[in-house]
Amino acid sequence: MFDFSLLTNWIHELLSSFMPEWLTVTTECVLIGVCLLLAYALLALFYIWFERKVCAAFQCRLGPNRVGPMGLLQSFADMFKILIKELISLKHTDKFLFALAPYLVILASMLAFAVLPWGNGLQIINFNIGIFFLIAVSSIGVLGILLAGWSSNNKFTLIGALRSGSQMVSYELSIGLSVITMVCLAGSMSVTEIVAKQQDLWFIFSGHIPAIIAFIIYLIAGTAETNRGPFDLPEAESELTAGYHTEYSGIHFGFFYLAEYLNLFIVAGVATLLFFGGWMPLHFPGWDAFNHVMDYIPSVVWFIGKAVALSFVIIWFKWTFPRLRIDQMLSLEWKYLLPINLFNLVLMVLVIVYGLHF
Amino acid sequence: MPYEAWKDNEYIESLVKELQANGTNVIVGTFDKLINWGRSNSLWPLTFATSCCGIEFVSLGAARYDMARFGWEVARSSPRQADFIMVAGTIVHRMAPVLRRLYDQLAEPKYVIACGACAVSGGPFKKSYHVVMGVDKIIPVDVYLPGCPPRPEAMIYSIMQLSRKIKVERFFGGVNRQEKQEEFLKAHPIEGVDD
Amino acid sequence: MADIQEKIAKLFPDATFEQGDTLLVNIPDEKWHNLARTLRDDADLSFDFLVTIVGMDWKETLGCIYYLTSTRNNAKISVKVTTADRSNPMLHSISDLWAIAGIFEREVYDYFGIVFIGNPDMRRLFLSIDWKGYPLRKDYDESPETNPVPTDNERQSDYTDTYVELEDGKVEKRETRVFEADDFVVNIGPQHPATHGVLRFRTAVDGETIKKIDVYMGYIHRGIEKICEKLTYPQTLHFMDRLDYFSAHPYHHCLCMTIEQAAGIEISRRAQVIRVLMDELSRIASHCLFMGTFCMDLGATTMLFYTLRVREQILDIMEKTCGARMTFNYECIGGVMQDLHPDFVSDVKALLAVIPKNIKEYNQIFTGNIIAKNRMEGVGVLSREDAISWAVTGPSGRASGWACDVRKTDPYSIYGELEFDEVIRHEGDSMARFKVRLDEITQSARIIEQLIDNIPDGEYCVKVPKVLKLPVGHWFRKVEGCRGTFGIFLESDGATSPYRLKIVPPSLPAAAVVDHITSGNKIADLITIGGSLDYIVPDMDR
Helix, strand or coil: CCCHHHHHHHHHHHHHHHCCHHHHHHHHHHHHHHHHHHHHHHHHHHHHHHHHHHHHHHCCCCCCCCCCHHHCCHHHHHHHHHHHCCCCCCCCCCHHHHHHHHHHHHHHHHHHHHCCCCECCECCCCCCCHHHHHHHHHCHHHHHHHHHHHHCCCHHHHHHHHHHHHHHHHHHHHHHHHHHHHHHHHCCCCHHHHHHHCCCCCHHHHCHHHHHHHHHHHHHHHHHHCCCCCCCHHHCHHHHCCHHHCCCCHHHHHHHHHHHHHHHHHHHHHHHHHHCCCCCCCCCCCCHHHHHHHHCCCHHHHHHHHHHHHHHHHHHHHCCCCCCCHHHHHHHHHHHHHHHHHHHHHHHHHHHHCCCCC | CCHHHCCCHHHHHHHHHHHHHHCCCHHHHHHHHHHHHHHHHCCCEECCECCHHHHHHHHHHCCCCCHHHHCCCCCECCHHHCCEEEEECCCECCCHHHHHHHHHHCCCCCEEEEECHHHHHCHHHCCCCCECCCHHHCCCCCEEECCCCCCHHHHHHHHHHHHHHHHHCCCCCCCHHHHHHHHHHHHCCCECCCC | CHHHHHHHHHHCCCCEEEECCCEEEECCHHHHHHHHHHHHHCCCCCCCEEEEEEEEECCCCEEEEEEEECCCCCCEEEEEEEECCCCCCEEECCCCCCCCHHHHHHHHHHHHCCEEECCCCCCCCCCCCCCCCCCCCCCCCCCCCCCCCCCECCCCCCEEEEEEECCCCCEEEEEEECCCCCCEEEEECCCCCCCCCCCEEEEEEECCEEEEEEEECCCCCCCHHHHHCCCCHHHHHHHHHHCCCCCHHHHHHHHHHHHHHHHCCCCCHHHHHHHHHHHHHHHHHHHHHHHHHHHHHCCCHHHHHHHHHHHHHHHHHHHHHHCCCCCCCCEECCEECCCCCCCHHHHHHHHHHHHHHHHHHHHHHHHCCHHHHHHHCCCCCCCHHHHHHCCCCHHHHHHCCCCCCHHHHCCCCCHHHCCCCCCCCCCCCHHHHHHHHHHHHHHHHHHHHHHHCCCCCCCCECCCCCCCCCCCEEEEEEEEECCEEEEEEEEECCCCCCCEEEEECCHHHHHHCHHHHHCCCEHHHHHHHHHHHCCCHHHHHC
16 A cells, blocks of 8 residues: 655655754644645535535435536535625624634534544554544534534524533543444554554454444444434524524634534544544455455545445435434433443453454 | 526626626636626525415425525525525515514625515505515515416526526625615615614 | 204393304303303203304494304304494403414404403404504505504514403403513524424423413414405405415315305316315325425425425326416316316326325335434324314314314215215324324325216306305305315305405414423424424414
8 A cells, every 4th residue: 555654754854855844844734734724625515515415316306416517516606605705793792702613613623634544644643642632622613512502692592502512412422432442442542553453354343243333323423423413403403493503604604514514524534443444445354365456446545435435324314314302312322322332342341351353 | 598598688788788887807807707606606595485485495495396406405594694585475564574684684695586476566465454565665676586476497597597697796896786785775774673 | 953042042041043054143242151151061062162253343343253063963053242332342252161262362353353351362463563453344444554564673562461350340451471571582483494484483491391382473464354355256266275375275165165155056066076186186285295394394304305206296287287386276166267187187097106105105214213203202292172172173183083074074065975084093192193194195095096087077167157246144164174174254245245254274273272282392392293283374374
C-alpha cells in the first residue's frame, strides 16, 4: 500500500530545506488547515447531495438532476445561496452566545476530523489517546446546540435544545462503552495502532459476537448522537418547526446544516475505524491472492468508501423509521442499551482473557 | 426549458434592459452571474399552506412531479431559512398579520409567489366578509399563479419563472428590488411588527 | 315518533310540535335546559348525540335549532329555542350536558351574538376579539370599512367570558383565566407543519408534558355560509369542494341531495351509481393522504410518497371524468355534470388490482413497525361515551366503538343495497383510528367492485328548471364524508337562494376534542393525536 507518510515527510523536508523550523511548522499548519477545510466543505457538499439522492431513491423519485450532471452542482448552488443570505439579528437575545453557538458546533466536528485515519500515514494528529480525544471533542457539539437553543429566546428552540442535551448526554454513554469494548480488543487507544491491529482481519470479524453487539449499539447511539431520524427529536420538524436552529438564518444555519452531515461522516468514520479496519483493505488470513488484489485499491478510497457505505445505512434509518418520543428514546438508552452494553463489555473481556477471538 | 418555450420573454428582456441601463462592471458582473446562478438554482420554500393549494404543493413534492429535480424540495419550516413563500391558499383577515409577520421573518433576499385564485385576488370568495382580496394587499408579490388550485405543472412553471427573475437581478448594487419592497412596506404598514 | 311527542307534551305542557323530516319541538328558553336533560337522560329517549346547533336569524327573532340523535335506537329530534331580544339575546347553555355544545354555542355566538348563559367559554370562535358585528345576522353591515383588513397583530386575551345567572334572575359577566399565571405556554400554529393547515394551539406545557390546550380557529374562516345566502342554489355547490378538499364528492353529494329532496327532483339510477362510485374513490384517496401525512407527522416521511402514489392514480381517474384534480364540481342538481369517461371502468379496475398490494406494503412499512406501534398504541384514548358526547364521528368515532357510519344508520342514495362492513374498533387510541381508516380502504374497494360492472345505462342528469326555487321549509341531510358525518341544514323562504345554509362539518368536533384527550401526554403525542383525528382546517372554519 502506498504510504502517505512518504509524501508528508517529503513536503516537510522540502520546506525545512529553505525555511527555519518555526516557519516550516507554521506553513505546514496552514497547509493542513486549508486541506482540512477543503475536505470538510467538499465532503459536506457531497453528503448533502448524497442524502438527497438516496432519499429520492427510497421515495421513488429522481432527486436533484437539473443543476449540473446528475444534480451534482445542486449543493454548490445551495452553498452560494446560503453564503449571501441575510444574517438576522434578533432583539432580546444574548448576541454573543447566539453567534458563538454555530461555531462551537462546527469546531467540535472539525476537531474530531483531525484524528480520523484517512489513509495509510494520512492523519493529522496521531497520538496515543486518539480515540479518547475524539470522544471528548465530539461532545463539545452539544454545548453549541444547548447555547443555540437557549440564546435564541424562543420556546421551540429551548425545548429542542433541552431534548438534544438529554439525548446526547445519554447516548454518549453508549458510544463510550461500545468504544471501550473495542479498545479492549485492540489493546490501545491510538488510532494508528487500532488500524494496524486489523491488518489481518477486521475487528467486526475477529471480535465476533461481542464486536457485532457493540457495532449495533454503536450504530444506534451514533444515529442518536448526530440527531438524525429516528432520533431527530431536537429538530423534529413536525413538532418544533426546526428545533434548536429555528432562529438561525444564512451561514449560521449553514454551519448547523453542514455540521449535521459532517457528524454523520464522523460517526461512520469512527465505526469504520473501530469495526471495519479504518483504511485497511479487506484481508482474510490465508487468502493471499485475494489480499494482494485488495491492496491495489488505495487506502483513502477504502476509508471513504467504507464510511460512505456506513452512512448510507444511517440515512436508510432516517427514511424508513418514524420518530421516537422523548420518553421512549430515553428508556431505550437507559433501560436497554446501557445494560446490554455493560454486559457486552464483560463478554468482550472474557473473550479476550480466554483468547476466544480470531 | 428552451428560451423560446417561455411565454413572457418580452417582460424578462425589458427587465434586463432596465437593469443594465447603467452598464455593468466586468468583475462585479461575473461575480453577479455566479451568485445569481446559485440563488436561482437553490430556492427553498417555506412550508406554508392554508388550504387546497397546499395539498397540490404536497403533490408537487411527491414522486409524480418531484420538485426535488430542481432542488426545491428543502422545504424549511422556519421562515429564517426559507427563500420564498408560496402563499398557497386563502388568506383571511385573521391570518393577514400572521402572513405579514412570516414575510418579515424571512431572511433577505426573499420572494413571494401568490399561488391560486384566492391568493391572487380572493378568487371564489370575492363576496366574503373575511377574506383578503389578494395577498398583494399585505406583502409584495413576485409571481402570480392563477388556478383553483393550480395544477402542479403550473406550480413548477411559476417557480421557474421566479428562478428566471432572480437570474436577471443584480445582486451587487441592485437596490431596485429592495427599494420597491421598502416602499411597499411603508405604504402597507402593520403596527407592532418590526421590519 | 308519536310516543316521544306524547311523553314530551306530558312533561312540558308549553312545548309545541311541528312535523317535518324530523319532529321539531318548540320550547321556551326557560324550560330548555330541563327538556335537554330529560332528552339525554330519560331511558326511553336517550338522545345522547348532539349533531349540531343551527343558529338562525328569523328577522324578528333569533334562535337555535338543536339536532339530536339517539345512538341507541337512531331516533331523531330537533328542538327550536328562540329569543325576541335582538339587542341582547340570551339563551341557556347546554354545554354541561353535551361536551361539544360548548364549541357549537361559541360558533352561534360568533355568528349571531347569542350569549349562552352558563357556557364556561363565551369567546368568539372564528373571528377576532375586535370584530364588529355578527356576520350571519340578516342586518349585518358587510362593507369593508366596518371591518378592514387588520393592520396590527391580533389582540389577545388570556381571559374567557362566562355569563352566570344569579339567584334573582340577573345575568352577570365574569372572567376566568385560561391558563394559570406562571404556565409555560407554547404557541403551536397557526403556521406550523403539523397542524394540517392554519390551526392554532396555545399549549401550556410542563417540561414535555402537556397541561392544557386552548384551540384557536378561524385562521381560514371564509364565511362560506354567508356567501351562500347571496348565491343561487347551483352556485352554492362549488363551495363544497373547498371545505374538505379531500371529500369534495361526498360533500357535493350531500348538498345536491338536500336540494333535490327539497325541490322534489328524482335522479336517475345511473347518476346515483356514479355518485356513489365517486364518493368511495375519494374516500380511498382521502384515507391514503391521511396515512401519508400522519406518518410524516410521526417522522416517517417516505410513507407519504408511497400513499400518494395510489392517490395520484385516483386523481388521474377523476381528472379524466371530472376535468380537475381536486376541486371537481362534478355532482350537480339532478345528477352529475358530465358522463363517465370511456376509460373509467378499466382505470378503476386497474386501481382495484393494486390496492391490496399497496395495503400490504403499508402494513409492512408502518403498521408493523415497533416504533410506530409505541408511538400510537394507547396514545390519545377516546372512550365511546366521550366520542358521542364530543360528537366525534367518522373513522375516529368508529375507532372508539361507536357505530356512527351514516351509510349504515341512515342509508342514503343506493348504499342500502350495497354489501360492506362498518369497520369498528374498540381501543379508541391513535392506532385504532389509523387502522380503521386502513380497513375502510378495503371496504370502499369492495363497494366499488360491486358497482363497477353494473353501471346502469340511462341519463346522467335529469332536466332541472333553469331557475330553481325551493318551497318554503327547512331540511337537514347527512352523509358520511371521508372524515365523518357531514350535514347540510337548508332553510328556504321560497326564493332562488337559500335563506340559511348551515354546514355541519365533521372536523370541528375533532379539533375541539384535542384538549380533552391530550392533557397529560407529551408534546409529540399532540402531533400523533392531531394527526390521527385527521381534521381539515378549512372544513372546520368554513
